[in-house]
Amino acid sequence: MWNAMRTTFQSIKWRNVAPRIVADFAVIHCAMLVAFGISMAYQTRADDLSSVSNLANTFRHYYLSQFLFLSLLFPAAFFANGLYTHVRYYPTKAKLERFTLVVFLSLTVFLTANYLVIQYRNPIGRSVSLTFGVVALLGLVGTRVGKEWFIGGERIERRKSSRAPKDGLVLVIGGAGYIGCCLVRRLLEQGKRVRVLDTAVYGLEPIQDLLNHPNLDYVYGDCRNIQDVVKAIRHVSRIVHLAAIVGDPACELDQKTAIEINYAATRMLIEVAKGCGVERLLFASSCSVYGATDEFMDEHSKVQPVSLYGETKVSSEQVLLESASSGFHPVIMRFATVFGLSNRPRFDLVVNLLSAKAMQDGRITIYNGQQWRPFIHVRDLAEAILLLLNAPLSAVDREIFNVGDNHLNHTLAEVAEVIQRVFPGACVEHRENADRRNYRVDFTKIEKRIGFHCKYGLEDGVREVKAAIDSNEIEDYRNIRFSNIGFLREIGTPENKSEFDAAVMAALGTEQSRAGTAGKMSQQYFQVKTTPALPS
Numbered sequence: 001m002w003n004a005m006r007t008t009f010q011s012i013k014w015r016n017v018a019p020r021i022v023a024d025f026a027v028i029h030c031a032m033l034v035a036f037g038i039s040m041a042y043q044t045r046a047d048d049l050s051s052v053s054n055l056a057n058t059f060r061h062y063y064l065s066q067f068l069f070l071s072l073l074f075p076a077a078f079f080a081n082g083l084y085t086h087v088r089y090y091p092t093k094a095k096l097e098r099f100t101l102v103v104f105l106s107l108t109v110f111l112t113a114n115y116l117v118i119q120y121r122n123p124i125g126r127s128v129s130l131t132f133g134v135v136a137l138l139g140l141v142g143t144r145v146g147k148e149w150f151i152g153g154e155r156i157e158r159r160k161s162s163r164a165p166k167d168g169l170v171l172v173i174g175g176a177g178y179i180g181c182c183l184v185r186r187l188l189e190q191g192k193r194v195r196v197l198d199t200a201v202y203g204l205e206p207i208q209d210l211l212n213h214p215n216l217d218y219v220y221g222d223c224r225n226i227q228d229v230v231k232a233i234r235h236v237s238r239i240v241h242l243a244a245i246v247g248d249p250a251c252e253l254d255q256k257t258a259i260e261i262n263y264a265a266t267r268m269l270i271e272v273a274k275g276c277g278v279e280r281l282l283f284a285s286s287c288s289v290y291g292a293t294d295e296f297m298d299e300h301s302k303v304q305p306v307s308l309y310g311e312t313k314v315s316s317e318q319v320l321l322e323s324a325s326s327g328f329h330p331v332i333m334r335f336a337t338v339f340g341l342s343n344r345p346r347f348d349l350v351v352n353l354l355s356a357k358a359m360q361d362g363r364i365t366i367y368n369g370q371q372w373r374p375f376i377h378v379r380d381l382a383e384a385i386l387l388l389l390n391a392p393l394s395a396v397d398r399e400i401f402n403v404g405d406n407h408l409n410h411t412l413a414e415v416a417e418v419i420q421r422v423f424p425g426a427c428v429e430h431r432e433n434a435d436r437r438n439y440r441v442d443f444t445k446i447e448k449r450i451g452f453h454c455k456y457g458l459e460d461g462v463r464e465v466k467a468a469i470d471s472n473e474i475e476d477y478r479n480i481r482f483s484n485i486g487f488l489r490e491i492g493t494p495e496n497k498s499e500f501d502a503a504v505m506a507a508l509g510t511e512q513s514r515a516g517t518a519g520k521m522s523q524q525y526f527q528v529k530t531t532p533a534l535p536s
């Protein structure tokens, strides 16, 4: 036994242990001084000045002649119970439980010794002893909890930094899409190193001219495939997640695929990103989560999506925010409806579509003209994402941002007026249909927090479309390449690479109803039969 003790003693790193012993010793003495202080304050209030001075003398005598000696019991007990040696390697919870128990037992021994052996010679009173016990327990356990919290976070940061070199590599998932190709260009212009993960559902042309760029790394892959995701995330510190089946009709076309890509893949991405030490994940959500409402909706407003598309966004937002930690910082971006041209033009978006129709067909139909929509030009949106990507963490961590500009909330009738200004000969027909979406959105937060506001108005976008058609850059806006729903209806929705991926997505997708954000509708949607069969 002596040999074992000698070996333990020899193996102790005193440089680490000594400060902890001194700190514990200091807490014990502070606790006794606090207990004395409280007792003195109580006597002073009782106006018994003679007893106050007697008490002070008694305390001084007790402290110097007895407590100094007795207090050595604590470090001795902590030492004997391994608090300075092996317990520090315990998992945090077990460590704190063990520490609390040891402190409690040490205090019991101390108070018993104090009472039985010393008190008959030098009474300090039970109230002082008990106050000391409570303060010492809180102080000792409190400093341990604080240290675990502080150092624990630091340790995660350190471990993370060893896995994810901070070379600013940004991963854009869905970087070949309408918004993605615009963002990737701006990132490269800023000198950033960029990786794109995209299955190129609508082709690679939007980023074809960038594929040889020295700072661009393109990974052909599916965000539902874990190997592709792990490969793409290597050495990445920030992610912008744009990949999705976009829009209400496209999601309704194949609900299972929409759930997989828009929700289940987000859940998988979170785990891989956290494991690989990614610091910041910007998620593309949509203002359509606000559904149908006459109120002015800000980030605190109730979400009430009216479609599967909106539901998948709300549910992804929720799992992302729940997954935040000291090392992983999700940021939710609720985009306004986008307009304007990028290298992947979309003519299934209201402003672009109506502009092209007004020009090529000479007439447009406006459904539910009094309904409000917020709009944003695709280049402004790319700038907003850049700002959110580069903003100080304290300004954006775990935050939801409506991304747009208060000046760009318009009714659909106002959109028609702008289009008529650019195409004065176009005829406008007003009709009603079952589309209930109606939302006017407050963008004050993004303006105040990171100074974002839009440069482009609706008319800029309409004129862009006119110029592109005039110059034959766009030959026929009806080409299915320019419409997500048209393309997916004709070509089909992107299939999983393997049965294994399908099984993983089925497992992650059916958790939707547990997330429970969107009530009955999500349950109805998420009970859509996925592919539960595991590959043999």
Ligand SMILES: NC(=O)c1ccc[n+]([C@@H]2O[C@H](COP(=O)([O-])OP(=O)(O)OC[C@H]3O[C@@H](n4cnc5c(N)ncnc54)[C@H](O)[C@@H]3O)[C@@H](O)[C@H]2O)c1
Residues within 6 Å of the ligand: 173, 174, 175, 176, 177, 178, 179, 180, 197, 198, 199, 200, 201, 202, 221, 222, 223, 224, 241, 242, 243, 244, 245, 246, 247, 261, 284, 285, 286, 287, 334, 335, 336, 337, 338, 339, 344, 349, 484, 494
């Ligand atoms: N365009 C808008 O008006 C608008 C409005 C609000 C929110 N958003 C959101 O912004 C994001 C981007 O929208 P967009 O307009 O650029 O759409 P988009 O359809 O042009 O781009 C989506 C990109 O994701 C890729 N993708 C799809 N499934 C994938 C998968 N399984 N793995 C990897 N890549 C995949 C596609 O190939 C495409 O390049 C989406 O999340 C969308 O919900 C868009």
